[in-house]
Amino acid sequence: MKRAVALTAVLSLAVLAAPPASATPAPRLAPPASYPGPDLGRRTLPANDGWAAEGPGTTGGAAAPAANVHTVSTRTGLAAALAAPSPKIIYIRGTVGTDRTCADYTTGGYTLDAYLAAYDPAVWGRDTEPAGPLEDARAASAARQTANIKLKVGSDTTIVGLGKDATIRGVNLHVDKADNVIIRNLTFEDTADCFPQWDPTDGAEGNWNSLYDNISVTGSTHVWADHNTFTDGDNPDSGQPLYFGRPYQVHDGQLDITGGSNHVTASWNRFAGHDKTMLIGSTNNPAADSGKLKVTVHHNHFDNALQRLPRVRFGQVHVYNNYYEVPDASAFVYALGVGVQSQIFAENNFFRLGRAVDPATLIYNWGGTSLTTRGNVLRVGGKVTPIDLVAAHNAVNDPDLGADAGWTPTLHTGVDPAESVRLSVSRHAGAGHAR
DSSP states (O other): OGGGSOHHHHHHTOOOOOOOOOOOOOOSSOOOSSSSOGGGGGOOOOTTSSGGGSTTOOOTTTTOOGGGEEEEOSHHHHHHHHHSOSSEEEEEOSEEEOOOOHHHHOOTTOOHHHHHHHHOHHHHOSSSOOOSHHHHHHHHHHHHHHHHHEEEEOSSEEEEESSSOOEEESOEEEEESOEEEEEESOEEEOOOOSSOEEETTSTTTOEEEOOOOSEEEESOEEEEEESOEEEOTTSOGGGOOEETTEEOOOOOOSEEEETTOEEEEEESOEEESOSBOOEEOOOSOHHHHTTOOOEEEESOEEESOOBOSSEESSOEEEEESOEEEEOOTTTOOOSEEEETTOEEEEESOEEEEOTTOOGGGGEEEEBOOBOEEESOEEEETTEEEEOOHHHHHHTTOSSOOBSOOSOOOOOSSOOOOGGGHHHHHHHHOSTTOOO
């Protein structure tokens, strides 16, 4: 059996050498004299800082005239600012969120109890998706919620939090068919779906599916998400009940990049206590995504996140210098999802695992063929050792994954030694640390 391959042998295969770090280029605009300050909104993505630096780079609303600079503290104010002319800068002060409850959206006679009774697999079966008056009422209620909490972000826009506590709560920022967007220094909290849909055909046992991410990037280019914190707040996935034997999923992704999006950098973010965290590419259909979904994921803190860290289809995705904390084997699913035609290049990441977490679960094969991994390290207890992630996966799984993604990243500002990542990322990732 493949399990017979000793983990010590797997670890010995790791290659710790990383490409030499290049000097970090200066930002295009001078840093603010003090922090926090309004000049934070005029900062642009540094040259070479991941895929979002490709071509013209990502400047967001840095060129906004004074008339296009907005400071908002309510959902209504945010919606109005997003609808205003571009280029624009939107500063978030305090907590911006909706003041509506699930009851405010409910229509058509929908109740969860009635929905559960109608679509119980013992009654409805497992071969057909829900249909009929109660499903129509659920969909109509969901449409009312969508109209209130999904806010579109257009091109040439910067959205940035003022200070350390700026929060967007219960709102889905939708970067849709836009170019040149920056989102920084914000805490995103609990974008919960009041009306999850039951799909008995999703997997062997069926699943509840929710509709909203914290940030959705669809059909967009040159997007930089930096120094944000993503959390479910006091409504965690782990606290949801089971219905039909499956978790009642009220959250979707925290930062999902789909629909032919391209040239995105996600840097220095903190993703905490969440299930489905970062999806890159949402279907196995190459029509919209082939040759796109080029994303850089660096210096992020994945803190007790359960899966999709990230899950990738099609894209050339550079995953480097991230800090993964995985304390609980019972809840953890996987870190890197290797999907159809994906080309993940994962280097110099730091994985801190609970003693019961099997390193072979760090990769899950969703129909991919290969990925490149190098320079990654593993800490279990107090000891840090190199780990060959592909070899660890292949030791216990069939079919084997190849070890060459077929490309080498060049857009980065230097790759740090993996051993330094835990300290630097745990101290500096997340909202309140942007400069």
